[in-house]
Amino acid sequence: MYSYVSHLYCPKCQDNFDSSTKQHLCHCGSPLLVEYHLEELSRAINKDMLQTRPSSLWRYHELLPINSPENVVSLGEGMTPLVMMDELGKQIGIHSLYMKDEGLIPTGSFKARGASVGISKAKELEVKEIAMPTNGNAGAAWSLYAARAGIKATIVMPVDAPEITRNECAIAGANLHLVNGLISDAGKIVGDLVQKQTIYDVSTLKEPYRIEGKKTMGLELAEQFNWEIPDVILYPTGGGVGIIGIFKALKELQQMGWIKPDKFPRLVAVQAEGCAPIVEAWEKKEKSSEYWQNSSTVAFGINVPKAIGDFLVLDALYETDGCAIAISDQALLEEQKKIANTEGCFICPEGAAAFNAARKLRENGWIKETDKVVVLNTGAGIKYPNTVKMNVPIMEPEERININ
Amino acid sequence: MYSYVSHLYCPKCQDNFDSSTKQHLCHCGSPLLVEYHLEELSRAINKDMLQTRPSSLWRYHELLPINSPENVVSLGEGMTPLVMMDELGKQIGIHSLYMKDEGLIPTGSFKARGASVGISKAKELEVKEIAMPTNGNAGAAWSLYAARAGIKATIVMPVDAPEITRNECAIAGANLHLVNGLISDAGKIVGDLVQKQTIYDVSTLKEPYRIEGKKTMGLELAEQFNWEIPDVILYPTGGGVGIIGIFKALKELQQMGWIKPDKFPRLVAVQAEGCAPIVEAWEKKEKSSEYWQNSSTVAFGINVPKAIGDFLVLDALYETDGCAIAISDQALLEEQKKIANTEGCFICPEGAAAFNAARKLRENGWIKETDKVVVLNTGAGIKYPNTVKMNVPIMEPEERININ
Numbered sequence: 001m002y003s004y005v006s007h008l009y010c011p012k013c014q015d016n017f018d019s020s021t022k023q024h025l026c027h028c029g030s031p032l033l034v035e036y037h038l039e040e041l042s043r044a045i046n047k048d049m050l051q052t053r054p055s056s057l058w059r060y061h062e063l064l065p066i067n068s069p070e071n072v073v074s075l076g077e078g079m080t081p082l083v084m085m086d087e088l089g090k091q092i093g094i095h096s097l098y099m100k101d102e103g104l105i106p107t108g109s110f111k112a113r114g115a116s117v118g119i120s121k122a123k124e125l126e127v128k129e130i131a132m133p134t135n136g137n138a139g140a141a142w143s144l145y146a147a148r149a150g151i152k153a154t155i156v157m158p159v160d161a162p163e164i165t166r167n168e169c170a171i172a173g174a175n176l177h178l179v180n181g182l183i184s185d186a187g188k189i190v191g192d193l194v195q196k197q198t199i200y201d202v203s204t205l206k207e208p209y210r211i212e213g214k215k216t217m218g219l220e221l222a223e224q225f226n227w228e229i230p231d232v233i234l235y236p237t238g239g240g241v242g243i244i245g246i247f248k249a250l251k252e253l254q255q256m257g258w259i260k261p262d263k264f265p266r267l268v269a270v271q272a273e274g275c276a277p278i279v280e281a282w283e284k285k286e287k288s289s290e291y292w293q294n295s296s297t298v299a300f301g302i303n304v305p306k307a308i309g310d311f312l313v314l315d316a317l318y319e320t321d322g323c324a325i326a327i328s329d330q331a332l333l334e335e336q337k338k339i340a341n342t343e344g345c346f347i348c349p350e351g352a353a354a355f356n357a358a359r360k361l362r363e364n365g366w367i368k369e370t371d372k373v374v375v376l377n378t379g380a381g382i383k384y385p386n387t388v389k390m391n392v393p394i395m396e397p398e399e400r401i402n403i404n
Numbered sequence: 405m406y407s408y409v410s411h412l413y414c415p416k417c418q419d420n421f422d423s424s425t426k427q428h429l430c431h432c433g434s435p436l437l438v439e440y441h442l443e444e445l446s447r448a449i450n451k452d453m454l455q456t457r458p459s460s461l462w463r464y465h466e467l468l469p470i471n472s473p474e475n476v477v478s479l480g481e482g483m484t485p486l487v488m489m490d491e492l493g494k495q496i497g498i499h500s501l502y503m504k505d506e507g508l509i510p511t512g513s514f515k516a517r518g519a520s521v522g523i524s525k526a527k528e529l530e531v532k533e534i535a536m537p538t539n540g541n542a543g544a545a546w547s548l549y550a551a552r553a554g555i556k557a558t559i560v561m562p563v564d565a566p567e568i569t570r571n572e573c574a575i576a577g578a579n580l581h582l583v584n585g586l587i588s589d590a591g592k593i594v595g596d597l598v599q600k601q602t603i604y605d606v607s608t609l610k611e612p613y614r615i616e617g618k619k620t621m622g623l624e625l626a627e628q629f630n631w632e633i634p635d636v637i638l639y640p641t642g643g644g645v646g647i648i649g650i651f652k653a654l655k656e657l658q659q660m661g662w663i664k665p666d667k668f669p670r671l672v673a674v675q676a677e678g679c680a681p682i683v684e685a686w687e688k689k690e691k692s693s694e695y696w697q698n699s700s701t702v703a704f705g706i707n708v709p710k711a712i713g714d715f716l717v718l719d720a721l722y723e724t725d726g727c728a729i730a731i732s733d734q735a736l737l738e739e740q741k742k743i744a745n746t747e748g749c750f751i752c753p754e755g756a757a758a759f760n761a762a763r764k765l766r767e768n769g770w771i772k773e774t775d776k777v778v779v780l781n782t783g784a785g786i787k788y789p790n791t792v793k794m795n796v797p798i799m800e801p802e803e804r805i806n807i808n
Binding site for chain 1: 455456459460477478479480483484485486487491505507508509510511512548549550551552553558560563567568570571572574575576577580581582583584585589592593596597600601740741744745746747748749750784785786787789792794796797798799800801803804805807
C-alpha cells in the first residue's frame with residue numbers, strides 16, 4: 001500500500017471525516033488532522049527499508065495522505081541537509097548545534113513541502129482551481145506546484161511581501177493580486193472569492209494536507225539523527241504549521257515504535273517582537289492567542305497576527321516543556337550577518353531569528369551547554385536581498401586594487 | 405583511505421605535479437587535472453557501499469582530492485534531484501527528458517560544488533587568502549565557503565552580474581570589487597593582485613580542484629541513472645568546467661568498471677548567440693576558441709568570451725560525438741517561462757538556454773525521440789528576478805476580486 005491514510009479527525013471536537021472527498025475546517029471551526037493506520041504500517045515497513053529510497057520527502061509515502069503514486073507532484077523536495085554549526089556553537093556555548101537548511105528545496109523555502117503534498121492531494125481529489133492568501137513564499141510554492149499539476153491558482157499577497165515571490169507566482173502563470181495590507185486582509189479577499197466560486201481554498205490549515213508535508217521535517221530530523229531525537233528544536237513561527245507538523249511526526253513515530261516513547265524535544269516557537277501573539281499567549285499560559293495589532297517585522301514570513309492553528313502550536317509547546325520567545329528585528333539582522341561570515345550560510349531573516357533565540361535561551365540557561373540543539377532555517381537568504389546593506393565602489397577596467 | 409588522489413598532470417604536455425603542495429597552471433600554460441589510484445580504489449570500494457552514505461557530493465570522497473576528512477568544508481551540497489520533465493518532453497517530442505536541478509544547492513547554483521571541494525583543498529593546503537574574478541555565482545559560492553573555512557576572500561565581478569550575488573559576497577564578509585567591464589577585465593585585476601601579494605589564485609581552472617567538485621555532477625548522474633548513462637547531456641557552457649568535469653567523471657567510472665566502457669553520452673555545449681566562442685570553434689572543427697568580441701547575453705553566467713579550458717571542452721565534444729549550439733536571448737527567456745508554467749520549475753536563464761537547445765536539436769533530428777536526455781539547470785531562477793516581466797495591480801484591503 002502506498003499510503004496508510006485512514007481518515008480525518010477534529011482535534012477540538014473529535015469528529016471524524018472522510019479523506020477521499022474534499023474537506024476544509026470542521027463544523028466547530030477547527031482545522032482537521034490526518035490519521036493513519038499506524039499499527040498496520042509499523043508491521044508492514046521498517047526503518048531499514050528507507051535506506052535505499054530516493055532522498056526526497058516521498059520516501060515516507062506510507063505516512064503521507066496520497067493513495068496513488070501517479071498523483072504525486074514532486075520536484076525533488078525534502079531530505080534537506082542537517083548542517084553542523086560548530087563555530088557558532090562554540091561562540092554561543094552549545095556543544096552540538098545543527099541547522100536544518102530548508103533553503104535547499106524547490107522555491108527556496110520550506111513552503112515547498114506543504115505545496116508538494118497539498119497539491120498532490122488536490123490532484124487526487126480532482127481539484128481544478130485553488131486560491132490562497134500568503135506572505136509570499138507559500139504563494140510562490142503553491143503557484144509552481146499547481147502549474148506542474150495543471151491546476152489554476154489565484155494568489156493574494158501583501159505588497160510588502162518579498163518581491164521575488166511575485167516573480168515566482170507570475171512566471172508560474174498564477175493569477176496574482178497584491179493587497180495594500182496584511183496577510184489577514186489577503187485572507188478576507190480569498191474568503192470572499194471561494195464563497196462566490198467553486199475554488200478549492202488552500203489557506204493555511206483550511207485544507208488538511210499542507211501540514212502533512214511540513215510533518216516530513218520531523219520525520220527527516222528523526223532519521224538524520226539516527227532515530228535519537230535532539231533535545232531542543234527552535235522554529236520560526238508565523239502560521240505555526242511547521243511546529244504542529246513536527247510535533248505530529250514525532251507522535252506518529254512514537255506510536256510506531258521507531259523512536260523512544262517517553263521523550264520529546266523541547267519545541268521553541270520563535271516570533272518577532274513586532275508580531276508575537278503566540279509568545280504573549282504562552283507567557284500568560286493561554287490556550288489560544290489574541291490578534292496582534294499593527295504587526296510589523298523584517299522577518300516577513302512570521303508576520304502573522306493571528307494563526308488559525310494557534311491552539312495546536314501552544315499545545316505542542318506545553319506538552320513538550322517548550323517555550324516561546326520574541327526577537328527584535330535588529331538582533332535577528334545582526335545574527336543573520338554573523339551566521340554568514342562565521343558559518344558561510346546565507347539564511348533567511350526568520351531562520352536568523354531562531355538562531356538568535358538559541359543564543360538568548362543559552363544565555364538565560366534555558367538551553368544547556370550539553371543539549372543537542374536544532375535550528376530550522378525556513379528559507380534561502382537569497383530571497384531577501386534587502387536584508388543586506390552594502391556600499392561597493394565601482395572600478396574602471398584599467399584600475400587596479402590598491403594594496404598597502 | 406579517505407581519498408585515492410595520486411598526483412596532478414598536465415593534459416597538454418603530460419608533465420606531472422605534486423598535489424600536496426600549492427599548484428596553479430602548468431609551465432606550458434595549461435590547467436592541471438587530478439589523477440587518482442583508480443585500480444586500487446575499485447578494489448577497495450563498490451557501488452553498494454554508497455547506498456548508506458549521506459546524500460551530499462562527499463559520498464564520493466575516495467574520488468575527491470581531500471586527504472583528511474577534517475578539512476572538508478561542507479554545507480550539505482550535492483545529490484541534487486533528477487526531475488522528470490514529462491509534460492515538456494511531450495511537447496518537444498522526447499520520451500525521456502530529465503532536469504538535474506542545481507538550484508537546490510547552497511548559494512543556489514552549481515558553483516557550490518567547485519567551491520566546496522576547492523575551499524576544502526585550500527584549507528588542506530593551509531591557504532589563508534584567496535582571490536578570483538567571477539560572473540557572480542562563483543564569487544558568491546567561494547565567499548561563503550571561504551567564510552566557513554576562515555579564509556579571507558577577494559572577489560572582483562562585473563557591475564552587470566546578478567545583483568543578489570553581491571549581497572552574498574558582502575554578507576559573507578568578502579572583500580568585494582565591482583568592475584565596469586567583463587569577467588575578462590575582472591580577471592586582469594585579480595591577475596595583478598595575486599602577482600603583487602601572496603594570495604592564492606582560485607580563478608577558473610587556475611587551481612586544479614574546482615573541476616573535481618564539478619565532476620560530482622557526472623558521478624551523481626551515473627548513480628541516479630543506476631549506472632546506465634543517458635544518451636545526451638546538455639550543459640550551459642561559459643568557462644566550461646562543468647562539461648570538462650562530467651566528462652572526467654565518466655572516464656574515471658569507466659576505468660573503475662562502474663559503467664560500461666564503450667559508451668559516452670553525447671555532450672552538448674550550450675552557449676548564447678551573444679557569446680558563442682565554443683560554438684564557433686566547434687563549427688570550424690578547431691581545437692581551441694577565439695576571444696569573442698563585445699559579448700552580451702541575459703544568461704550572464706555564460707558570458708565568457710574566452711575560456712582557459714576551451715580545448716578541454718572541445719575535446720569532450722569531439723570525443724563523445726557531441727555538439728555545440730547557440731541560443732538567442734529571446735528564445736531562452738521564452739523557454740524559461742514555458743518551463744515554469746508547464747513543469748513548475750523556475751530555472752535560471754542559462755538552464756533555460758540548455759532546454760531550448762534540446763528543443764532545437766530535437767527539431768533538426770540531432771536528438772531522437774527515444775534518446776534519454778538530461779538538461780543541467782545550473783542555478784535557481786530566484787537569483788535572476790529581472791528575467792520576469794510583470795505588471796500586477798495593487799488592491800486596497802476592502803476591495804474584492806471581480807468574477808464574471
